[in-house]
Amino acid sequence: MSALSAANQRTAIIIIGILFFCFGFVTWLNGTLIPFLKLACQLENDIQAFFVTSAFYMAYFFLALPSAKILGKVGYKKGMALGLFVMAIGSLIFIPxxxxxxxxxxxxxxxxQGMGLALLQTASNPYISIVGPIESAAKRISIMGxxxxxAGALSPLILSAIVLKNAQSIENNIATTTDPVAREVLLGELAQRIIPPYIIIAVVLTILAILIVLSKLPEISNPEEPQSNGKAEKTSVFGFPHLLLGVLCIFFYVGVEVLAGDAIGTYGKAMGISLDTTKYFTTLTLVAMLVGYIVGIFTIPKYLSQQKALLGSAILGILLCVFIYFTHGYVAIAGIALLGLANxxxxxxxxxxxxDGLGKFTQVGAAMLVMGIVGGxxxxxxxxxxxxxxxxxNELSFFCCAFPAYIYILYYALSGHKAGKTNIAMPIPAV
Known part of the structure; x- marks a missing residue:
């Protein structure tokens, strides 16, 4: 990759930062959509309500590799704009x-929406990683974070204020109304609340897509493939064990990140906390993550390597899982929110x-990492x-989902990230 000037790097970081804000805003609306759709669509249980996260994140698995091919044909810049257009279409589907x-x-x-985000993530994450020195990539990604x-901290507050205003009272009225017609009127009025915010989201995404196309965002190429030093040249992306293990690590990481952000309200409601209160819990997790990213900007790579950052995060996640299991009420909620800091x-x-070191396989490798987002x-x-x-x-269910994930992340931080980079090949654990 030819080095970009400092001015071009700043331009790229600002534009990609705006993109990260937009898809952060859309992504973290799911924590509010889960209780909203459970109520508005009269779903029978939380299992059905959590199809919200399944539908959204499943798109990453199916669209990541096609996204890499699209980027190979149109480039990063047009690929990002296309992703925004697709997200806008997904937002408009909320109207019918x-x-x-x-x-x-x-x-x-x-x-x-997930389809559009798969394309955006496949383009924007490797872009921000290779737009400057790889050793400071975590710092740039922290800025994106x-x-x-x-955006994620703001979006639940904004959407909750619109669609879940007086939510507990509405839920009680719907539950106690015996007249089927009156009940349908209440549910219909509740469902209509979602339309205006998603029309605004669609308009903003469309305008941003047009601005991306017209912008001077520099197009970049993948890094040159590293010298083989006498070793056989890699013929496919599957020749990089550290990448394959990283895909599984992304799977577990995104799973626990979404769990901490989107399930915290359900966790609180299961303990008897009012919906009027639990609807804001997702923001607590996102604020904790925001603090963590600020720490990353000031510590990586000057005081903390990327490997040490991952190691410390995994250990903190493990300790918090144990803390959450043995506590209750708002103390446990605080523990779940602090998982945002660990993540x-x-x-x-x-x-x-x-x-690192994928060379010409960077786009495909990035697509595989995006596939790992299916953990969410x-x-x-x-x-x-x-x-x-x-x-x-309630406590055991959460623990069984989160604790094993942090254990694997700890493994990757300790040794999994070195697989294939030493003379001793490390086995790839079965999924």
Whole structure:
């Protein structure tokens, strides 16, 4: 990759920062959508409600590799604009979904948004990683994380204030209304609340896509493939064990990140806390993540290596899981919120560690890492499934979902990231 001037690097960081803000805003609306759609669509249990995260994050798995091919043809810049357009389409699908109160149609809209985000993530994460020196990539990604999590902290507050205003009172009225017609009127009025914010989101995304196309965002190429030093040249992305292990690490990391952000409200409600209060809990997790990203900016790489940041984050996550299990009420909620702090530096550390040395396979490697985001579709729904179907306690259900994930992240931080980079090949654990 030809080196970019300092001015071009600043331009790229500002533009990508705006993108991270936008898809952070959309992504972290899911924590509010879960209780909203459970109420508006009269879902039977939390397992159904958590299909919100499954539909949204499953798109990453199916669209990541096609996204890499799209980027190979149109480049990073046009690929980002296309991703924004697709997200806008997904937002507009919420209009007929709300009018018909169709939960499956809401899921289609969420999946479509996820499609656009898969393209955006496949483009923007490697872009910000290789737009400057790889050793400071975590610092740049931390800046992106602040943009992302600042939006994430704001979005639940904004959407909750609109769609879940007087939520507990509405839930009680719906539950006690015996007249089917009156009940449908109440549900219809509630569902209509979602339309204006998503129209605004669609308009903003469309305008941003147009501005990206017209911008002077510099196009970059993948890094040159490293010299083989007498070793056989890699013929495919599967020749990089540290990447494959990194994909699994992303899977677990995103799973626990979404669990801490989107399930915290459900966790609180299961302990008897009012919906009027729990609707704001997602913001607590995002604020903790925001603090973590600020720490990352000032410490990586000057005081803290990317590997040490991941190691410390994994250890903190493990300790907090134990703390949450043995506490209750608002103390436990505080522990879940603090998982945001444990998770904050994982994404910035994981990406550069996993794509380091991929050379011409960088785009495909990035797409595989984006596929790992499917962890957000699988791990969070396990929490209500264990709680409601297998009758695990609220605390045990959460612990069983989060604790093993942090154990694997600890393994990757200690040794998994070195697999294939030494003379001793490390086995790839079965998924």
């Amino acid at each position: 979904a709300a009018n018909s109160r169709s939960f499956p149609l809401f899921l289609v809209g969420l999946f479509t 602040i943009c992302n999590k600042l 904050a530096l994982m994404w910035p550390a994981l990406w550069p560690m996993a794509i 579709a699988i791990i969070p729904p396990l929490y209500p499934a264990l709680k409601d179907s297998l009758q695990f306690s």
